[in-house]
Amino acid sequence: MANSIQVSGGSVEVFNDLDLIAIICLLDLEVESQPGRHAAGATILSKWKRDLEGYGPGTIDLKISEMGSSDAAKSDLVSLLTAISEKADLYGKTVPAAVLNERCAPQGIKFYDFPVPLIKAAIARLKGLLSG
Numbered sequence: 710m711a712n713s714i715q716v717s718g719g720s721v722e723v724f725n726d727l728d729l730i731a732i733i734c735l736l737d738l739e740v741e742s743q744p745g746r747h748a749a750g751a752t753i754l755s756k757w758k759r760d761l762e763g764y765g766p767g768t769i770d771l772k773i774s775e776m777g778s779s780d781a782a783k784s785d786l787v788s789l790l791t792a793i794s795e796k797a798d799l800y801g802k803t804v805p806a807a808v809l810n811e812r813c814a815p816q817g818i819k820f821y822d823f824p825v826p827l828i829k830a831a832i833a834r835l836k837g838l839l840s841g
Contacts, residue, residue, distance in 0.1 A: 711766030717773040717838040728831035729769050731804065731823050733757050734812040735793040736786075750785030764815035773838050783839050790839070794832045797825045804828065 712723045737758065740751045757771060776783050797804065803822035810820050 711768075713767055713769035715771055715773055715835070715838055717841060720838055720841050722834050722838055724769075724831055724834070725827075726764075726766060726769055727818075727820070727823070728827055729771070729835075730761065730764075730813070730815065730818060731809055731820070731828055732790070732793070732831060732835065733761060734809045734814070735797070735804070735828070736789050737813055738808070739789055739793050739796070747785050747789055749780075749782040750789045753782045753786060754789075758813060761813065761815045764818070771835075776839075787836050787839050790832050790836050794829050797828050797832075800825055 711726050713726055713729060715722050715724055733754065736750075736754050740747050740754055753776070760769070800808075803824055806820045806822050809823060814820055
């Protein structure tokens with residue numbers, strides 16, 4: 710699987726594409742479970758999901774650098790990422806493949822049970838980019 714580069718200000722992180730796709734799937738579940746609560750984050754998430762429709766290896770650009778430094782969406786996304794990181798532990802060692810495949814796997818991507826530690830590590834790095 711390919712890697713995609715994410716940039717925010719002077720910070721750069723390289724993410725495994727599957728980690729980012731899994732995070733987007735879990736964010737989508739979280740937003741759906743709390744309608745109206747995360748409007749700012751939901752708007753950005755909607756863009757990310759649309760971008761996944763044209764997914765190609767190494768092409769995921771979350772456009773973090775285009776978000777304003779005090780943008781409410783950034784703050785909301787950090788809150789959502791914290792929530793999914795905490796909820797990931799409820800799955801045990803792995804997030805079941807069905808959760809991810811039914812949610813938002815782009816064409817050509819098939820998830821297998823996904824290790825929770827990988828998702829949590831990627832979430833922590835993504836939060837760092839959004840907060841930094």
